[in-house]
Amino acid sequence: MYTLQIDNSVELNRDLRSHVVAYNVQHFDAQRIPLGFKVVDDEELIAGISGHVFGNWLIINWLWCSEAKRSQGLATKLLKTLESAAKESGANVSQLDTLDFQAKPFYEKNGYVVKYQMDTYPLNGTRYFMEKRL
Template sequence: MNIEVLHNPEQQLIDYLDEKIAEFNWAHWEVNERRPLAVQIKNAKGEVIAGAAGRTFGNWLLINTLWVSDKLRGQNIGSQILQAMELAAKQRGCITCLLDTLNFQAMPFYEKHGYKTQWIQKNYPKTGCKYFMVKVL
C-alpha cells in the first residue's frame, strides 16, 4: 500500500472520491433522494445573467450559489431568485434552508429575507469570516 499526496489531483479522482462518500452516505442516511434545483434568468441572447443553484434532500434546501450580474444588482432580482428557490423547495416538502456566505458577500441580504446566522467560521480563509445561515421556510 502506498500513500501518495497529490498537489494537483485530477478532477476524475476528486469526482470518484465524492461519488464513493455519497454512496456510503446514502447507504446510512434516512433519506435516499437528493435532487438538484436551480433558477436562472437569461437575456435576449440566451445568456444567463442571474441565477441560483442548490439541492433538496429530506427537509432541507441547501443553496450553494446565488449570483446576479452587476448590471442587474439593486433591482430586486436576487430577492426574486431566492424566493423562487424557496418556493420550489417548499413544493418538494422542504421546511428549512441552509446556505453560507462570506463576510464580503451577502449576509445583510439574507438577513433581510429572514435568515439567521447559526455559526461563524472566523479567520476564513485567513482574516475573513464565513457565515452559515438557516431559515425556516
C-alpha cells in the first residue's frame, strides 16, 4: 500500500532531480558543456562566472564580483569571455535570470533583453529572465 509522507529534505530534491534528468536525457540530443572562468588574486577568488552550453544555448548560472573590485571591468570581461567560449561550442543565444536588486542594468548594457519577468517575486521584488543573441 502506498503512503504519502512529508519530506522537505535535500535528499528528496536531489533524487527527484536525478529521476527527471535521467528521463529528459532520453529526449535531448544535446550534451551539457560546463563553462566557467574566474579571477584570482593570490589564490583568493575575486570574481567568477559559470554556466553551460546546452545545444544552441548558453545558460549563465552565476556571475559574481567582489564588492571591492566592482566597476573595474572584471564582470564585463568575464561575461564576454564566457560568451566567446560558448560560441566556440556552438551556442548562438544566451539566457540568464537576475533579480531587481542585482544586475539588470549591467546585462542590458551588455546586450541582454528581458523576455519575461516575474513580478512580486518572491513577495515584493521582480525576477527578470533575459536573453541575448550571440
